[in-house]
Amino acid sequence: MSEKRARIIATALKLFCEKGFQNTSTATISKEAGVATGTLFLYFKSKDELINALYREAKNELAGFFQQDFPTEPSVENKLYHFWQKAISWALENPYQFRFFNMYSHSPFISSLTKEESASAFQFTLDFVEEAIEAGSLAPIDSGLFIALFSGQLNATVGFLTQNPQLTNRKAVTDQTFALFWKGISKS
Known part of the structure; x- marks a missing residue:
């Protein structure tokens, strides 16, 4: 697993647990993972x-x-x-x-x-x-x-x-x- 993908996964896990799935945007995940939103969409087509x-x-x-x-x-x-x-x-x-x-x-x-x-x-x-x-x-x-x-x-x-x-x-x-x-x- 690439380092960026791993950061996205770890960040999404934390945010989904703390804020819930519906209250967590892909922009927030990207920002907290330190990647561009476009990078998130390279690995995952959707939330x-x-x-x-x-x-x-x-x-x-x-x-x-x-x-x-x-x-x-x-x-x-x-x-x-x-x-x-x-x-x-x-x-x-x-x-x-x-x-x-x-x-x-x-x-x-x-x-x-x-x-x-x-x-x-x-x-x-x-x-x-x-x-x-x-x-x-x-x-x-x-x-x-x-x-x-x-x-x-x-x-x-x-x-x-x-x-x-x-x-x-x-x-x-x-x-x-x-x-x-x-x-x-x-x-x-």
């Missing part, structure tokens, strides 16, 4: 194309991060814990991306095609969940509902950690919230 590219790229980055150091042992609990820790770590290290997902995951500004392409980057997680449910390692639940419950608990945990930066026992909090989630969805 709609820009927000969709931003969504895809952030989702792909997160999916790649999830796959790093994925445990090879067969324990479903350890693999879910890996996703849990990775997601929390990524969210805390990338607060604008995390906020962006919460703001725009169900937004009409993100096209159906973009949502489908982004979901395909996470197919490995859906496959894992479906296999664990089928094997009886997880409670019999619709895999889409499982993902929604996981995301909801995760968002609550990240929100709590973000609102309480003074906490010295962050790992204990993430372990405790995962244990509560695991208790609710495990077959045992």
